[in-house]
Amino acid sequence: MSYEMAGIIVLWLFLYGYLIVASVDFGAGFFAYYAKQTKKDHIVNQLISRYLSPVWEVTNVFFVFFFVGLVGFFPDTAFYYGQTLLIPGSIAIVLIAIRGSFYAFENYGSKKSPVYMFLYGATGLLIPASLSTALTISEGGFIQVKEDNVSLMTSKLLTSPFSWSVVFLAIVSVLFISAAFLTYYADRADDQPALRLLRSYALIWSFPTMIASLTAFIALSQHNMEHYQNLIDLWWMFGLSLACFSVAIWLIYQERHYGAAFIFVMFQFFFAFFGYGAGHLPYLLYPYVTIQEGATHETMGLALVISFILGLCLLIPSLYLLMKMFLFDADYVKGKK
Amino acid sequence: MFEDSVMMSRALTSLTLGFHIIFATIGVGVPFMISLAELIGIKKQDPHYLLLARRWARGFVITVAIGVVTGTAIGLQLSLLWPSFMQIAGNVISLPLFLETFAFFFEAIFLGAYLYTWDRFKNPYTHWLLSIPVVAGATLSAVFITVVNAFMNAPQGFTLEGRTITAIDPIAAFFNPATPAKVFHVVSSAWLTGAAILAAITAFTILKKQSSPYHKKALKLSMTATLIFALLTAVAGDVSAKYLANNQPEKLAAYEWHFETEAGADLIFFGTLNENNEVENAIRFPKFLSFLSHGDFNSEVIGLEEFKKDVTPPLWIHYLFDGMVMIGMFALGISMLYLLFERIRKWNEENRLLLWLIFLNGPLAMLAIELGWILAEVGRQPWILRGYMKVAEAATTSPNVGWMFLLFLTLYLILGVMGVGVLRKLFKDNPAELELEKRYPNISKKDDFK
Numbered sequence: 001m002s003y004e005m006a007g008i009i010v011l012w013l014f015l016y017g018y019l020i021v022a023s024v025d026f027g028a029g030f031f032a033y034y035a036k037q038t039k040k041d042h043i044v045n046q047l048i049s050r051y052l053s054p055v056w057e058v059t060n061v062f063f064v065f066f067f068v069g070l071v072g073f074f075p076d077t078a079f080y081y082g083q084t085l086l087i088p089g090s091i092a093i094v095l096i097a098i099r100g101s102f103y104a105f106e107n108y109g110s111k112k113s114p115v116y117m118f119l120y121g122a123t124g125l126l127i128p129a130s131l132s133t134a135l136t137i138s139e140g141g142f143i144q145v146k147e148d149n150v151s152l153m154t155s156k157l158l159t160s161p162f163s164w165s166v167v168f169l170a171i172v173s174v175l176f177i178s179a180a181f182l183t184y185y186a187d188r189a190d191d192q193p194a195l196r197l198l199r200s201y202a203l204i205w206s207f208p209t210m211i212a213s214l215t216a217f218i219a220l221s222q223h224n225m226e227h228y229q230n231l232i233d234l235w236w237m238f239g240l241s242l243a244c245f246s247v248a249i250w251l252i253y254q255e256r257h258y259g260a261a262f263i264f265v266m267f268q269f270f271f272a273f274f275g276y277g278a279g280h281l282p283y284l285l286y287p288y289v290t291i292q293e294g295a296t297h298e299t300m301g302l303a304l305v306i307s308f309i310l311g312l313c314l315l316i317p318s319l320y321l322l323m324k325m326f327l328f329d330a331d332y333v334k335g336k337k
Numbered sequence: 338m339f340e341d342s343v344m345m346s347r348a349l350t351s352l353t354l355g356f357h358i359i360f361a362t363i364g365v366g367v368p369f370m371i372s373l374a375e376l377i378g379i380k381k382q383d384p385h386y387l388l389l390a391r392r393w394a395r396g397f398v399i400t401v402a403i404g405v406v407t408g409t410a411i412g413l414q415l416s417l418l419w420p421s422f423m424q425i426a427g428n429v430i431s432l433p434l435f436l437e438t439f440a441f442f443f444e445a446i447f448l449g450a451y452l453y454t455w456d457r458f459k460n461p462y463t464h465w466l467l468s469i470p471v472v473a474g475a476t477l478s479a480v481f482i483t484v485v486n487a488f489m490n491a492p493q494g495f496t497l498e499g500r501t502i503t504a505i506d507p508i509a510a511f512f513n514p515a516t517p518a519k520v521f522h523v524v525s526s527a528w529l530t531g532a533a534i535l536a537a538i539t540a541f542t543i544l545k546k547q548s549s550p551y552h553k554k555a556l557k558l559s560m561t562a563t564l565i566f567a568l569l570t571a572v573a574g575d576v577s578a579k580y581l582a583n584n585q586p587e588k589l590a591a592y593e594w595h596f597e598t599e600a601g602a603d604l605i606f607f608g609t610l611n612e613n614n615e616v617e618n619a620i621r622f623p624k625f626l627s628f629l630s631h632g633d634f635n636s637e638v639i640g641l642e643e644f645k646k647d648v649t650p651p652l653w654i655h656y657l658f659d660g661m662v663m664i665g666m667f668a669l670g671i672s673m674l675y676l677l678f679e680r681i682r683k684w685n686e687e688n689r690l691l692l693w694l695i696f697l698n699g700p701l702a703m704l705a706i707e708l709g710w711i712l713a714e715v716g717r718q719p720w721i722l723r724g725y726m727k728v729a730e731a732a733t734t735s736p737n738v739g740w741m742f743l744l745f746l747t748l749y750l751i752l753g754v755m756g757v758g759v760l761r762k763l764f765k766d767n768p769a770e771l772e773l774e775k776r777y778p779n780i781s782k783k784d785d786f787k
Contacts, residue, residue, distance in 0.1 A: 054452070061441055304432060318446045326453065
């Protein structure tokens with residue numbers, strides 16, 4: 001396998017990792033705020049904070065890792081995306097900054113404030129919306145290239161049905177993934193009231209997730225026929241995704257095996273995300289940047305792959321340790337530690 | 338100026354980095370002190386030190402949060418504001434950038450583990466061990482990101498033809514000549530600042546309330562660390578000057594207003610320049626610049642006259658250099674003085690004037706970090722990649738940078754003000770005496786508040 005292929009697979013894996021952990025985090029912020037507004041906070045907020053507190057910082061690193069890796073493996077993306085994403089990128093940064101720091105102010109500071117909580121919950125939905133802009137732009141048709149100058153056609157982006165369908169999909173997916181995970185976590189904690197509430201969230205948000213996936217699919221066919229055709233050729237990936245989704249919903253509906261249900265949710269998004277990614281190749285930004293032409297030199301690519309493997313040897317055991325200490329430690333989850 | 342995207346890109350990058358390095362420096366300097374305090378506490382079985390580690394860690398998390406989010410900001414802004422630079426340099430410096438995120442990842446994982454496992458293990462050393470990866474991760478991310486910056490000062494390991502890079506040697510780019518001196522200086526000064534700030538907080542508490550064995554121990558520990566790191570930083574500064582004299586003479590010459598190449602060059606302190614670029618009203622240390630540059634009072638030091646005017650940095654950075662060096666000397670002096678007072682029984686180390694000076698030393702150390710950083714960055718002007726690419730060719734052409742500057746300015750103002758507010762409240766609502774009593778009820782009261 002060529003090193004640029006290895007590079008993009010690794011990066012896509014990290015983006016997928018971010019999709020899962022960040023969704024849990026973003027959705028949790030929203031549910032925590034919603035529960036407070038509907039006076040149900042005593043049911044779920046202890047649980048949410050027990051999960052989030054030790055891991056909130058890790059979530060962010062997945063994202064940093066992805067974009068630093070992308071620029072490293074494919075420096076051309078820095079030029080094209082950098083030139084065009086100044087405004088959406090800056091908005092995303094500001095939202096991430098508000099969210100991250102206000103989480104710490106709320107949880108480690110001495111004062112609990114509803115304002116902090118509102119900002120924390122609201123940004124959790126706005127961040128995926130603003131980050132999904134990058135995915136929309138990657139489909140082409142939203143940027144203008146003149147000589148050495150690249151710019152974003154903002155009004156076109158804002159009026160495109162495709163870009164809004166992606167935003168919608170991003171937000172409902174976040175809520176669905178998060179509810180599915182928290183249902184499992186509540187089950188681990190043996191917290192029946194929280195479990196009932198979160199289970200209903202998971203079931204409710206499964207519907208818009210399906211609808212949004214279909215809408216985005218249709219909108220894509222209107223926007224980028226070539227990519228759409230590639231996706232049709234990869235139909236089995238999306239079939240698997242749908243099957244995993246059905247199993248997950250069935251399990252949650254049947255009130256059993258919540259852990260397995262969440263794993264099926266992860267597979268659902270895994271297949272959909274990788275199917276989408278595979279159909280997008282060889283373009284990183286249609287039609288200007290491909291993985292072959294945009295890639296860094298072979299020597300640097302190799303150095304990055306090596307450092308990546310060494311880094312993983314360090315990261316995987318540490319992540320395992322973290323999960324063992326906080327996620328899979330029954331006493332901690334139940335709040336006894 | 339608001340419309341000029343190069344100017345505004347520079348302004349926004351300076352703003353973000355200037356704000357970020359406050360928290361980044363704390364992020365590198367403080368974990369070491371926390372780990373040290375906990376180790377001493379376990380070794381001596383002294384609850385004072387254990388509480389110290391706990392309280393420092395609690396405040397530290399708030400600063401980490403701001404550090405993480407502003408770090409994410411600058412990470413993305415590199416590509417958003419300097420797309421052409423990243424397109425070329427990204428090829429060559431992605432290795433240290435990538436490694437930096439690994440170090441950051443590692444630190445993030447163990448910081449969470451460390452904070453949530455205080456009383457969880459039977460053997461106290463197990464918890465202390467979790468602080469080691471935090472210290473290592475924090476230090477290594479400083480090392481790697483400094484390598485990236487060093488590369489911009491001394492680019493090597495690639496061949497550039499037009500705007501295409503034709504050959505790359507990642508290892509050569511990584512170990513560029515600027516790396517050792519920069520890494521040494523950055524890490525030692527961050528440790529110094531971490532210790533100085535913790536000492537300043539303790540000194541302030543003693544001044545405002547009263548002293549207790551807890552505060553005495555905190556002050557002694559942080560001041561001893563300040564002395565050691567101040568010495569280390571002085572050595573690092575010397576190494577940096579020698580590196581500059583040999584590799585980037587125009588930078589050192591601008592620092593020192595050294596116009597003519599000469600042997601036995603004087604070191605100039607403060608002063609003014611007249612219209613003929615002659616130095617007036619300055620304090621001169623005869624032949625000291627030669628000594629600083631090459632370790633020999635009669636060696637030759639290259640002057641600014643050897644360079645074309647359009648590739649030399651602005652001359653006002655001289656004052657920053659003087660400021661940085663003076664603050665470094667102040668940190669060294671004040672920590673020596675404190676330890677002298679502490680040693681000699683008859684002298685009171687909690688002399689109010691001394692405490693005020695120790696308090697002052699904290700913010701000053703942070704100021705020196707800012708001065709030193711501006712000095713290093715502006716000293717490289719007009720280059721973004723010395724010898725290869727000028728700043729003006731690297732910036733984004735987007736017309737909206739000015740608005741983004743205002744957006745981020747507002748953000749940092751809010752984060753700064755709220756961060757300080759949250760930190761103050763955190764410690765005001767829960768003074769050390771109270772927490773000590775709650776956590777360690779067996780400690781005799783008399784021993785604590787004499």
